[in-house]
Amino acid sequence: MNTLRDPLLMPLTAEHNHQQCVSRALNTAEQLCLNRGVQLTAIRLQVLSLIWADHKAVKAYELLDRIKPLQSAAKPATIYRALDFLIEQGLIHRIESLNAFVGCRCSGQPHELLLLICKQCEEVEERAALEVMHTIANELTAAHFIVHSKAIEIQGICGKCALQSLSESST
Ligand SMILES: [Zn+2]
Ligand SMILES: [Zn+2]
Ligand SMILES: [Zn+2]
Numbered sequence: 001m002n003t004l005r006d007p008l009l010m011p012l013t014a015e016h017n018h019q020q021c022v023s024r025a026l027n028t029a030e031q032l033c034l035n036r037g038v039q040l041t042a043i044r045l046q047v048l049s050l051i052w053a054d055h056k057a058v059k060a061y062e063l064l065d066r067i068k069p070l071q072s073a074a075k076p077a078t079i080y081r082a083l084d085f086l087i088e089q090g091l092i093h094r095i096e097s098l099n100a101f102v103g104c105r106c107s108g109q110p111h112e113l114l115l116l117i118c119k120q121c122e123e124v125e126e127r128a129a130l131e132v133m134h135t136i137a138n139e140l141t142a143a144h145f146i147v148h149s150k151a152i153e154i155q156g157i158c159g160k161c162a163l164q165s166l167s168e169s170s171t
Pocket of ligand 2: 113126
């Protein structure tokens with residue numbers, strides 16, 4: 001089990017108590033912001049919990065749709081400002097290739113990571129991949145390259161979806 005290498009991340013399984021993910025993420029966010037002396041305002045918290053509706057990558061306009069029934073005055077700029085804050089605090093990840101966002105599953109610890117993006121269900125899995133990242137860091141240093149974003153995005157089909165299509169094709 002290579003998941004043992006990274007105690008921060010729980011494997012993302014189909015059958016899991018997602019309410020636990022949500023309350024864990026929101027509690028972590030509240031605690032962190034308190035410790036850092038930054039304000040987790042109502043709108044920031046609301047955007048964060050809307051992102052945590054599931055483990056799928058969500059676009060800013062979709063968040064706007066989700067927040068409208070709760071805050072009819074919400075504007076795109078409101079959402080973008082909240083997103084910027086959440087990224088800054090390491091509470092969410094931006095997925096550049098989709099121009100979308102996902103809740104960070106190991107919030108609070110600064111981390112470099114692999115983002116595994118399923119093209120079918122759009123869920124995003126995080127892997128810390130410490131060895132890979134260490135190797136990359138060495139290469140970057142050798143190249144004197146100044147890095148802006150170190151997340152590596154990998155597109156494909158997740159284990160759950162692969163299993164599902166396998167069972168569908170066998171019936
Ligand atoms: Zn969950
Ligand atoms: Zn993360
Ligand atoms: Zn999938």
